[in-house]
Amino acid sequence: MLVITCPFCGPRDEREFEYCGPAAPPRPEDASVVSDRGWVEYLTSPPNPVGPVEEIWWHKRGCEAWIRLCRDTVTHEILPTREVRK
Amino acid sequence: MADAAVSRSRSQRYSAFSLLAGAFRQHRGWRPAWREPPLEQCYDIVIVGAGGHGLATAYYLARHHGSKRRIAVLERGWLGGGNVARNTVTIRSNYLRDESIPFYVKSVALYEGLTKELNFNLMHSRRGMIDVINTWPKLREIRRRRMVMDLHGATYRPISVDEIRRRIPLLTGGGPQSRLPILAGMLHPDAAVNRHDAVAWGYARAAGGLGVAIHQNTEVKSLLCDESGAVCGVETSRGRILAGKTALAVSGHTTSLTDTAGLRLPLRSFNLTAFVSEPVRPVLDCIVNCPDLGVYLSQSDKGEFVIGGAPDPGQSFRRDIRQNVFEDTVCALLELFPSFKRLKLLRQWGGHLDMAHDASPIMSPTERPGLYISAGWWGGYKAIPAGGMTFAHLLATGTPHPLMEKFTLDRFPHLDFIIESGTTAAV
Incomplete structure (x- = not known):
């Protein structure tokens, strides 16, 4: 079980949170110059590292904040680079 | 004819009689069920991953597509110790999509005849x-x-x-x-349901009997690319192995390997x-x-x-x-x-x-010539026989099997997703 530190509520049980998918990379600025392949990668191919991955969690059963956090896919360690999603 | 080839090439056939004969010899005369030949520098086809899909692919390649090819299956750990042992052995075909159902119906049907075909008791139990x-x-x-x-x-x-x-x-x-x-x-x-070990061992024994080389404790570290970007082999813990075609059947670690060739895939x-x-x-x-x-x-x-x-x-x-x-x-x-x-x-x-991305499997050539993947098997135990048969077809002919032609990587650029809700029981 993970302990996720919510920026508003402090460390809380994972069960209060809902996993909401990988954090999307920034949307390409100028759509006209993006290749088909670039779009497909942007839409369908998030990073799948053996190691730290950026993801979005929702504090559903708490303050309902959306949180961006970096979690290790092997150790489950949550790295201290979290921030509220703007 | 193929059946005859299988039985000729096998060193020993299992039956009630052979068991009885073995008992009279106090079970001292049994030979290993599959060969462990020395590792060579070069193969026609290298299959990475001796799980259910990898072994089934090797077996159907050797059986249906000629045994002249030199085929090797490389396994990081031991035979039957990967995801083929880490599932719930549920075999079913209740899927949602027109594209998926015929494939899984075929797979369930192949499983039913597999004990006889492989001459290995899979303890198959059709219980509903x-x-x-x-x-x-x-x-x-x-x-x-x-x-x-x-x-x-x-x-x-x-x-x-x-x-x-x-x-x-x-x-x-x-x-x-x-x-x-x-x-x-x-x-x-x-x-x-059936016995997962027996599926791995049965396919390994049958494939070995047809001349496939199975190498355990041979971890593939990375893919080798030539100047043109084509994949020409693999770097393993036991040295470099060149291959005409490299086939990945490594379940969750597909992207870990394709990353080494700079190839991104829609997999998590x-x-x-x-x-x-x-x-x-x-x-x-x-x-x-x-x-x-x-x-x-x-x-x-x-x-x-x-x-x-x-x-x-x-x-x-x-x-x-x-x-x-x-x-x-x-x-x-x-x-x-x-x-x-x-x-x-x-x-x-x-x-x-x-x-x-769409929860359906991917069986496809890739943009790197020489590299083929069979991945995205979210609950792939049931798909082992048909998955192996169709992947063997793709490797041998270069074109997807009719059952799997909708499941190539081409569906992603065309946004032609096969969104499957029947994939796993609990979702």
Whole structure:
């Protein structure tokens, strides 16, 4: 079980949170110059590292904040680079 | 003819007679079931991963597409120790999409004849599966699934709550007083279970008999690319191996390998929960699946309950199960089977698998010539025979098998997704 530190509520049980998918990379600025392949990668191919991955969690059963956090896919360690999603 | 080739090339055939003869020799004369030839520098086809899919692919390649090719299967650990041992051995074909159902119907049919074909007892038991439905949306979805399945000759029919309780006397929960009372059920008579070790060993033995070289303890570290970007082999823990074609059948680690060739794929890896109870007397003669509560189970021939739950939230490369997922699964199980409260649990495991963007498998050539992948098998145990057969076809001919032609990587640039809701029982 993970302990996720919510920026508003402090460390809380994972069960209060809902996993909401990988954090999307920034949307390409100028759509006209993006290749088909670039779009497909942007839409369908998030990073799948053996190691730290950026993801979005929702504090559903708490303050309902959306949180961006970096979690290790092997150790489950949550790295201290979290921030509220703007 | 192919059958004759198989039996000629085998060193020993298993039968009641050979067992009896072995007993008279005090079981001293048995030879190893598969060859362990020395590792060569170069093969025509290298298959990475000696799991169910990798071994089945090697077998069907050697059997259906000529045995002149030099084929090697490379395995990081030991044979049958990967995801082929980390699942819940559920074999079924109740899928939703027109593209998926014929493939899984074929796979279930191949499994039924496999014990005879491989001359290896898979302990195949066609015992049927009962879906227990607790919510109206799921009931509507599953009725829709039934109509699609009717078109493809798969069997799926509704049964009443009384019929569920008659067929599964232990299922005493989910009554009118419970939070989610059981509304109806669906019976899928084609569903079966079998022995996972025997599937790996049976395919390995048959493939070995046809000349396939299986190398255990040979970890593939990276893919080798030539100047043009084509994949020309693999770098392993035992040195460099060149290959005309490199085929990946490595489940959750597909992207770890394709990353080494700079290739991005629409796959993410997850960990799926399963655990098993102590053995008890036979009390459950079918597979029970409850998608609304998120649990499915069957009883093995040894008497253990094999119980599966939901995947862990978030990407994962772990092979244990998460405490909260485990507790949720146990709660769902006790909701249906209150008498399991006193059951002790023996072991737990997670199988890590990769899921494509649309939750359907990917069997495809890639933009790197020489590299082929069979991935995204979210619940791929049931797909082993047909997956191996179709992947062998792709490797031998260069074109996808008719059953799998919609499942190439081409579907992503065209946004032609096959969004599959029947993929895993608990989602």
